[in-house]
Amino acid sequence: MEVYLDNGATTRPREEVINEINFMLRESYGNPSSLHRLGFNAEKKVERARDIIANFLSVNKDEVYFTSGGTESNNIAIQGIINKNKKRGNHIITTEIEHPSILNIFKYYEESGFNVTYLKVDEYGFIDLEELEKSINDSTILVSIMLVNNEIGTIEPVEKIRDILNKKDSNAYIHVDGIQAFGKIPLKLKEWDIDSFSFSGHKIHGPKGIGGLYIKKETNISPMVYGGNQEKGLRSGTENVPGIVGMGKAVEIINNNFEDEKKYIMNLKKYLYKNIKSNIPRIKINSLLDNNFSPYILNISFLGVKGEVLLHFLEDRGIYVSTGSACSSHGQGKSHVLTAIGLSNEEIEGAIRFSLSHFNTKEDIDYVVEELKKSVDEIRQIMMR
Secondary structure (H helix, E strand, O other): OOEEOEOOOOOOOOHHHHHHHHHHHHOOOOOOOOOOHHHHHHHHHHHHHHHHHHHHHOOOHHHEEEEOOHHHHHHHHHHHHHHHHOOOOOEEEEEOOOOHHHHHHHHHHHHOOOEEEEEOEOOOOOEOHHHHHHHOOOOEEEEEEEOEOOOOOEEOOHHHHHHHHHHOOOOOEEEEEOOOOOOOOOOOHHHHOOOEEEEEOOOOOOOOOOEEEEEOOOOOOOOOEOOOOOHHHOEOOOOOHHHHHHHHHHHHHHHHHHHHHHHHHHHHHHHHHHHHHHHOOOEEEOOOOOOOEOOOEEEEEEOOOOHHHHHHHHHHOOEEOEOOOHHHOOOOOOOHHHHHOOOOHHHHHOEEEEEOOOOOOHHHHHHHHHHHHHHHHHHHHHHOO
16 A cells, blocks of 8 residues: 655646646647747647636736746745845845745855844744844845745744734835645735745646746846746746646646645544544644644654654555655754754654645555554664663
């Protein structure tokens, strides 16, 4: 039996998405910039995907740009905003628990002379809005905060950031890393009045190598890549047409099934939580079950166990999980997210992230808990020798 519970790292593409991509590769392979029929047909497909995504986000289609993925989207938004506005100020704000594609940008600008505030978080990963308010000053040009944390699933209160900026009479921009939120929790980008929002195809059962960026029409961003003026000059280069169309199909399906899938996943998360808690002692739950946490992520520390060892024990049984972010799993050191929420070394070392999808079933969960209990017991016995 094979059970894939590492959907926070990437997802299995839906069959409809694969079929759409195959059609584009075989039949509609024209360059959207070409003037002939094949090029025109490809362009129509790209614009259809843009329409679908804009409709899902309730934004104008002219505010949706395609990129190669979440990392590039974050880079374009953050660097574009900073480079365009650095004459106004040199203070930027983010949190201690951001994805590496955010933190490494901020470290770069910090080394380049910018003043950076890294907001602390509480034991559940939530920022302190009072600390945010106190951090904003006349030289603040950007606040960048992840909507859903990729390791523990915390949903940050980004809807309150604009009110705080207005209260401080600040013109700072707001960027939201929406990679783990897109297609998984309700989004109100216009209501929140954010300036940019990044998303990715392969987190929502679409293809890898494609992502997107919402940029509010009034937001002025400097391009990072120059060339043939594709994506209105913001991101030049021949479009990844099969990827764009595949992501559009994935979003179309999500839009039609959003509430049902979210409810199904939340029930599955609760079922997994309940069964692990009932069957395996000496654990610490790092993700809560309320609406302040993503239904798709459950992080649990198994005390007296090395998470990486447990991961490979489960892999031998056909179960796939992770110890944290796949994008930083080859790095050194402890999880910066779990460190920031105050976990002990033992709790950090024993942490496993289960990330769910609609492909998972209760039968899958029953098998996972059964094999998880065996694996944890075996590892603990070995560690005690």
